[in-house]
Amino acid sequence: MDTRRGTPVSPGVAAGPVLLLDTEWFRISRRKLRTADVDAEIERFRTAMAAAATEARQEQQNIGKQLGRQYGAIFEAHAMLLEDPAMSGEIELQIRTDEYAAEYAVSRVIRRYAKAFQSVGSSMLAGRASDLFDLERRVIGCLLGDRREELKHLTAPVIVMAHDLTPSQAAQLDPSKVHAFVTEAGGRTSHTSILAAALEIPAVVGVGPFLEDVSGGDEAIVDGNHGLVILDPDDATRAQYESARKTYVSFERSLDELRDLPAETKDGVRITLLGNIEFPHEAAHAVAKGAEGIGLYRTEFLYLSRDSDPTEEEHYKAYCEVLSHLPAGVPLVVRTLDLGADKFNPRSEPVSEEQNPALGVRSVRLCLQNLPLFKTQLRAIFRAAVHGDIRILFPMITTMRELRRCKLLLKEVKEDLFEDGVPFAREVPIGTMVEVPAAAILAGPMAREVDYLSIGTNDLVQYTLAADRTNEHVAELYSAVDPAVLFLIQRVLDEGRKAGKKVNVCGEMSGEPFFAALLLGMGLRQFSVTPHSIPEVKRVIRSLTLTEAENIAREALLLETASEVMNYLRTQSRRLLPELEL
Amino acid sequence: MSAINRPSAGTLDPPLSRDIVVVNPQGLHLRPATAFAKLARQFASSVAVCRDGQRANGKSQMELLMLAAESGARLTLEVEGPDAATALDPLADLLAAADASDD
Numbered sequence: 001m002d003t004r005r006g007t008p009v010s011p012g013v014a015a016g017p018v019l020l021l022d023t024e025w026f027r028i029s030r031r032k033l034r035t036a037d038v039d040a041e042i043e044r045f046r047t048a049m050a051a052a053a054t055e056a057r058q059e060q061q062n063i064g065k066q067l068g069r070q071y072g073a074i075f076e077a078h079a080m081l082l083e084d085p086a087m088s089g090e091i092e093l094q095i096r097t098d099e100y101a102a103e104y105a106v107s108r109v110i111r112r113y114a115k116a117f118q119s120v121g122s123s124m125l126a127g128r129a130s131d132l133f134d135l136e137r138r139v140i141g142c143l144l145g146d147r148r149e150e151l152k153h154l155t156a157p158v159i160v161m162a163h164d165l166t167p168s169q170a171a172q173l174d175p176s177k178v179h180a181f182v183t184e185a186g187g188r189t190s191h192t193s194i195l196a197a198a199l200e201i202p203a204v205v206g207v208g209p210f211l212e213d214v215s216g217g218d219e220a221i222v223d224g225n226h227g228l229v230i231l232d233p234d235d236a237t238r239a240q241y242e243s244a245r246k247t248y249v250s251f252e253r254s255l256d257e258l259r260d261l262p263a264e265t266k267d268g269v270r271i272t273l274l275g276n277i278e279f280p281h282e283a284a285h286a287v288a289k290g291a292e293g294i295g296l297y298r299t300e301f302l303y304l305s306r307d308s309d310p311t312e313e314e315h316y317k318a319y320c321e322v323l324s325h326l327p328a329g330v331p332l333v334v335r336t337l338d339l340g341a342d343k344f345n346p347r348s349e350p351v352s353e354e355q356n357p358a359l360g361v362r363s364v365r366l367c368l369q370n371l372p373l374f375k376t377q378l379r380a381i382f383r384a385a386v387h388g389d390i391r392i393l394f395p396m397i398t399t400m401r402e403l404r405r406c407k408l409l410l411k412e413v414k415e416d417l418f419e420d421g422v423p424f425a426r427e428v429p430i431g432t433m434v435e436v437p438a439a440a441i442l443a444g445p446m447a448r449e450v451d452y453l454s455i456g457t458n459d460l461v462q463y464t465l466a467a468d469r470t471n472e473h474v475a476e477l478y479s480a481v482d483p484a485v486l487f488l489i490q491r492v493l494d495e496g497r498k499a500g501k502k503v504n505v506c507g508e509m510s511g512e513p514f515f516a517a518l519l520l521g522m523g524l525r526q527f528s529v530t531p532h533s534i535p536e537v538k539r540v541i542r543s544l545t546l547t548e549a550e551n552i553a554r555e556a557l558l559l560e561t562a563s564e565v566m567n568y569l570r571t572q573s574r575r576l577l578p579e580l581e582l
Numbered sequence: 583m584s585a586i587n588r589p590s591a592g593t594l595d596p597p598l599s600r601d602i603v604v605v606n607p608q609g610l611h612l613r614p615a616t617a618f619a620k621l622a623r624q625f626a627s628s629v630a631v632c633r634d635g636q637r638a639n640g641k642s643q644m645e646l647l648m649l650a651a652e653s654g655a656r657l658t659l660e661v662e663g664p665d666a667a668t669a670l671d672p673l674a675d676l677l678a679a680a681d682a683s684d685d
Contacts, residue, residue, distance in 0.1 A: 077616040077643070084619070086642035113644060122650040124609050131612065 001234045006182065006207035008227035009193035013245050014179035014202050015221040015238065018214055019158035021165075033099045041095050045102040046088075048142040053082040055138060078135055087113065103143050110136040159220050161211060170195045180222035182229050184209055198278045200532050204229055255535030259290040263538045267545040271520065273538060274331070274528040276506060280318050283325035283332075286531040290538060293331035295528025296393070296454070296506040297322060299377070300339050309373055315380030323388040331389045333431065333454070333504075333528075334381050336374070338363045338395040358468065363396035368405055378413045385425030393454055397432045397439055403449055406430075433506075435459035440488035447499035454528070455492055457507025461485050479562035480509040481518070481569065486557060493523040504528050513577065514569045516540045521553025543577055597662035600674045603654065610651035610677075615643040618676050627663025629673060640673070 033041055056079035064072025081087065087109060094105035114129040114136075157179050164185040170192045173181065178201060186192055186205035196203035202224025214220070214231060221230040221241050230237060263271045274295030275286030283294055302310045302318055322332055340362035354360035367374035384390055392410070397403050407430065417424040432449075434440050435456035447453055457480050462468060464485050467477035479485070489505070496503035504526040509515050511533035517540055519527070529537055552572050559565045604610055610618075622629040622640040629640030633655060638645035640659070651657060659677060661669045 073613055073616075077612045080616045080620060080643055084642050084644045086639055087644050113648075116648060120648070120650045122609070122652060124611050124652065125647060125650055128612055128647065 001237060002213065002231040004207050004210050004229045004231070006204040006227050006229060007187060007193075008203075008224050009186075009205050010196035010199075010201060010203040010224050012180070012200070012202035012224045013221065013241055013248065014159060014224075015219070015233070015241060015245075016157050016159050016179050018218045018220050019160050019178075020211060020214060021160060021162040033095070033101060035099065038096055038099060041102050042092055044143065045091065045095060045106070048102065048139055049082050049088055051142040052135070052139045053079045055142070056082060074131075078131065078138075081131075081135055082139065103140050106139050106143065107136060110139075159222055161214060161220075163211065165192050170199070173199060173201070175199050175201050180204075180224065182207060182220075182222055184211060195278060197530060198282055252535075255539060256289075258535045258538050258542070259288070261538070261542065263290075263292075263541050265520070265541055265544055265546045265549070267547070269525075269546045271541050272526040273534055273541075274333075274504070274506075274526065275531045275534060276528055277322070277531070280321035281325065282531065283322045286534070287326060287330075289531040289534040291531060291534055293333075293389075294322065294326065295331075295333050295504055295526070297332060297334050299335060299337060303337060303339060309376070312376045312380045312383075315377050316383050319380060319384035319390065320387060323384065323390070326388065329389060331391060333391045333393050335393040335395055335433070336364065336377055336381075337367055339366065358462070364394050364402060364406065365396065368402065368409075371409070374409065375413055375416075378410060379417060379422075379424075382414060382417055382424040382428060383422060385428045386423050390425070391429040391431060391451070393431045393433060395433045395456065396435060396459070397446070398436045399438065400442065400445060400449070403432055403446060407449065431504075434492050435463065435507075437464050437488060440492050443492040443495035444499065447496050447501045450501065452502040452504065453492060453496050454504040454506050455489060457485075457489075457505060457509035460488065460507070461509075464488060479566070480507070480512075480515060481556070481565040482562040483557070483560055483565065486518075486522070486565070489519070490522055490557065497523065502526060511537060513537065513540045514566075514573055517544055517549050517552055517573065517576070518556055518569060520544070520546070521549035521551070522557075540573075540577060548576065597660055598666045598670045599658055599660045600670060602657050602659055602674060602678045604651050604657060605653065605678065607653050609653050609655065610646060610649065610657075612643070612647065614676075614679075615646040618673070619643040619646060621673060621676055622669075625661075625663070625665050625669040625673075627661050627666045627669050629669065630660040630662075631677070632658040632660065 056075045060072040060075035060079065062072075063075060091102075091105045091109045094100050094109060095102055098105070100108070110132050114132040117125040117129045117132065120126075157177055160173065160178050160181040162181070162183055164183050165181065170181070180202040181196065182203070183192070183205045184207055193203065193205055202222050204222055204224060204227050207229060210229070210231075219232060221233050221237065222228075223230070223241070233241070263273045265271070272292055273290065274293045275283070275289065275291035276296040276298070277283055277286055277294055278298050278301055283297075286294060299315075299318070302315060319332075319334060326332060340357045340360070361369060367377075378392070381390060381392055394403070394406050397406070410428075410430065414424065414426065429451035431452040431454050432439065432446055433454050433456045434443060434446070436459070439446060440455075440460065443453065458469075461478055461480050461482070465477050465479070465482055467474040469475055469478040493503050503524065505519055505524055506528040508530075510519060510524070510527045511529035513536050516527065516537045520541060527537055552569070556565050556568055559568060606614060618631075619641050631638045631640050631646060631649065633649045633651055636649060638649050640646065649655075649657070657677065659670070659674055661673065663669075
């Protein structure tokens, strides 16, 4: 048994056989052979090389017929490379002397050649590296034969382990087959991590180098609650996790029973519960968990993992797809692009280094500096709004001037659409996110300019306390219940009420059962949370009277430090919600 | 009887060599290297292509490619073995050809 520690990014526990992936989506076993198996492995390798060469020759014929002999010749060259004595000699040597499994030896040798091609300083050769990767895929495909396991075709549940996963790779994971994932790289705020939480599979990232010690098929347990990866667990550990898993599942089931019950306090105050989503298809899941709409659709994934900016049509299709998963008349809040220049830059603009990206050109600032990019998204939103109750949400608004510029732009976009004769919705509600202290301070005037406010607690906490939560040296400062943060949230709730505008909270804070009671008592009537938190938040709401919640809030707001508030909330929830102590 | 120290076939015949300049504007790229290795493998003799002290097995495209012989590079072709005399001319012609991939 071997326990490794990483960053927990998505809760839950899963156990099962390991599927090792390399970046090309192939299962590469870094398995060592038993000496007695070496000869058989070399035979397996030779058979695979011959099969790969035959495949390449077949392709040479096909492509030759379709496109002309010149193109087919490329595959002849591939076939010849596969029969190249120097390369296969080296691979066989690795199998024999290092006792590596054939897949791993093939991958190592071919990649070393590819690297040599790239570093020899010849552009002619550098361009050939991709041919080598193609060969690698072909040979490994032949080696794996029926065992070839691309993620899309998984037949049995597995735990995926990889050095790193790109967001688009993570998006391909089928939660019914991939029960957890673990990566060597990555951090809490990486998009892959956010995605794991959205897919609701346990995930641990940033474990550091460990794949050398794992072989495909090994048993492992992933504890996404505590950030633990247990390789080759012993029976006692296995039993302990199995019973924990059962408890967790029955708790989840009991929450699911709440789905069709209204989110309403014991004394009948009705609360609106909405879901936060990253991908269009998650809308269905949010509804299944009891969401009454989508309170935050993050549109960043339309922009990531690609070489060009998304077109208006791509935006439009994505928004229509979300609507297709929602019952008619249910609200969908589309937040405009909220990425920093450090994570994304419009393809037309040169990258500029920023000393301080969190305070730099990001989010709506980036959009206002790249109007064509911004207008493309806004046009699509207005067009999609013909088909449902779509609302616009501007992130990171700091000043009234920014907000007014955004509104002016909306007007322009509507005029353009009118002139183009394209159908669009004339009345789309506009909201602004309150996630910068300046916006919280100016909540009154801001509320009067818009139809609703939405508090983004993650950034509001970071900017109020000037602490980056991913920086472990200041993470202690970062607390959603710091009295300074609560002061600003209270202010926004009060100003919203005075202006007669709805206020929503869509940061992670509102999905924490501890904090839900507090926010309810402070006056919040609309929560937008990750879908899997919906039943839990609903349970909290249903187990309190508004008076009880208001008492909790009144007491909590008198406290002077974050830890006092936290302790107080813990005591209260133990008293009122004993079953949450899991 | 056990094996006798028989001289290898190669040592019976002196190595033959020829200097060649790469004229193909793209250099000794994948397809010419493939064509060359394909031809070289048909001979029993060992075939080597040398450039600035770097020596590639002429029957391995991979090693030929690693010479990174761009247009204008000076190469030495060495053939050693029983059919060296027959092999030298066609191999040299192919290596010197304008573009081995042209039909």
